[in-house]
Amino acid sequence: MTTLALRHARVRYGPLEALHGITLAAPAPGLTVLLGRNGSGRTTALRALAGTVPLSAGAVVWDGADITGVPAHERARRGLRLVPERQAVFGSLTVRENLELAAPALAPAFEAYPQLEALLQRRAGTLSGGEQRMLALARALLTRARVLLVDEPTQGMSPTAAARTYALLAGLDACVVVAEQRLPPALRDGTAAHAPVLAYELRRGAVVFSGEAAERTPDRAAPRTRPRPGRRPSHSPNPSE
Template sequence: MSARGVSLRRARVSYGPLEALHGVSLFAPDPGVTVLLGRNGSGRTTALRALAGTVPLSGGAVVRDGVDITGVRADERARRSLCLVPDRRAVFGSLTVRENLGLAARGGDASAALDAYPQLGPLLARRAGTLSGGEQRMVALSRALLSGARVVLVDEPAQGMSPQVAARTYELLRGLGACVVVAEQRLPRGLSDGTVLVYELRRGTVVFSGEAAERAAAGPSGPGRAAGP
């Protein structure tokens, strides 16, 4: 397995007296798409935030391209081409859509965002905070696309989107050619083939690791195989 990518190694995260991750180990290759699967409270969002550095580890390590970055702050990880798209507050609500895109666009050219999501064209002058949930997701994901980040971490990318726009979103994420990690409650149809890796979390532990096609064939509660350390 290539060393390029991001990983958690026996990662533990605690919120006060409650431990949310109990020694989780996983690896997301670069390039490649990895899905962190699980219900609310499973630890999938916490794992995503641990990779981004927005929550500290109480044990274990975060490694990128073979280098331990556990002590690197979230803002520095962002400067090192890592982009987190959280499930909430992922846009600057007081800025227009055009201004949101301009902040992320290299050279100020946001045309790639409108190619990805033509629906944003008529919304450019509107404040992002006035958009629907699905429209805000499009703006947030466009910012990630425009950033050119090598590691893109997205919590529920298609939340609030129509099925057609959701399918387009998964197509865009797969086409980035970067290390893409998404957190989902259920395995999306657009990310269910053998080229996608899946780690399923339950109560802060990994209960399945393998290819998405294998997980899809196992059904809603298939046992799969546990991840190694």
């Protein structure tokens, strides 16, 4: 079983602290969602897991080993893939060339997103936003990653494509962590995932909710934390705890 975690993680951008000692854990196989508005720290948390931003304190732990000092390219070599919100495809290359960078056999990409087969000769930069997200995700799926981190996976997609995307992500035999502003409908109503989805809500660099996504309701009276038994997500933003 794979687990990727942040432990009392702090990240600073110059004089500003973006993460205030957060702790969270994403087990596998399974889907974990980091929720929060712009500026909440969800994207920074994703990048900290990937190693593209350094921690100023705390640790990144993968399968029990501290990988805080392991550079992003080495984490990628070990099977971690990050799909950022922007610049996730090579715009000057064709769809086919983008996919072939990941694997020579493209059939799994077309099984995931049949629309891509008709776009093989198009340059990726000419695709719509939703099509570019499909391409970026299809390329990541071809790598058969052990850990897949995705920022805004369904941005620009139709509701049908978005639901399909979450069904694909939830069905992977991998540790999958996504960052979203709101809980996607496909996860809220349980149609995309056969197993419980873990959710963390971030606000101003702190975790204000952790538990199963089905437990989170937009009109809850106050932030609360209810980790699943056996999955042990920590919700304390206080690094001294």
